[in-house]
Amino acid sequence: MTLFARLKADAAPQWADYTCHDFVGQLASGSLPLESFRHYLVQDYLFLIQFARAYALGVYKSQSVADMRQSLEGVKAILDVELDLHLELCGTWGMDRSAIETAPEDTPTMAYTRFVLDAGMAGDLLDLQAALAPCVIGYAEIGARLAGEGKDDDSNxxxxxxxxYAGEAYQGLAKDFIAWMDxxxxxxxxxQRYPRVLSLFEKACRLESDFWQMGLNAKS
Known part of the structure; x- marks a missing residue:
């Protein structure tokens, strides 16, 4: 059993709340209000900027060149791929890079990003990985599940x-992360250390759920 599989099993309620959140269900059905998705996208863009910093912190926390390279790949994936996806999607609603990058961070965004950065600053590479894992691996699981359920169609x-997130590139990134954490x-x-790692993982799952809820709340 991988460490991730053990954490996922021991944090099953928090993982289910996150990966099966109502935001995800509405996104899958295409019924999610556009304003909810727009708010989520902008906040996720701001979140990813801090997430890139967390991966950069992983370079500093790494004890080997191989780990440094793995952390660097995370930085590059965010800066070269994921941020561009957000800009592309936001652009369909007339929002440009300047408007997105100058948007204020919502409270759940600040809570989550600062938690991840603090976990890395206060701990070692494994602590940082435990805080990053729900986002990195959870999005891959959600994407694969929705695509497998036939939710990936042109009407959505x-x-x-x-x-x-269902694509080969992101799925590979998540698999690499699982192996890296192992x-x-x-x-x-x-x-003796496992309970602390599990606690970090559980907290990150709860913060992911709060992030989805922030998007839903934006519709009002």
Missing amino acids: PYQRWIRE ATADQVMTE
């Missing part, structure tokens, strides 16, 4: 989002 206004755990994990 959110098909571009689903295809991105390799780190092989070096530093002990049973």
Whole structure:
């Protein structure tokens, strides 16, 4: 069993609340209000900027060149791929880069990003990975599930989002992250330490749920 599989099993309620949130269900059916999706996209763009910084922190926390390269790949994936996806989607509603990057951070965005950065600053690479894992791997699981359920069709206004996270490139990134976290755990994990790693993972799942809810609340 991978460390991620163990964490997912032990945090099953938090994982289910996150990956099966009503926001995801409405996104899958195409019934999510556009204003909810727009607010989510802008906040997720701001979130990813901080997430890139967290991966950059991973470079500093790494004990090997291989780990440094893995962290760097995370930075590049965000800056070269995911941010462009958000700009593309926001552009369909007439929002340009300047409007997005100068938007104010919502409270759930600040809470989540600062949690991840603090986990990395206060702990080591494994602590940082545990805080990053729900986002990195959860989006891959959600994307694959929605595509597998046939939700990826041209009638869904959110098909571009689903295809991105169900796609081979992102699925590979998530698999690589699972293997990377396992390799780190092989070096530093002990049973005495596991509860702390699990706590970080659970908190990140709850913050992911709060992030979805922020999007739903924007419709009003």
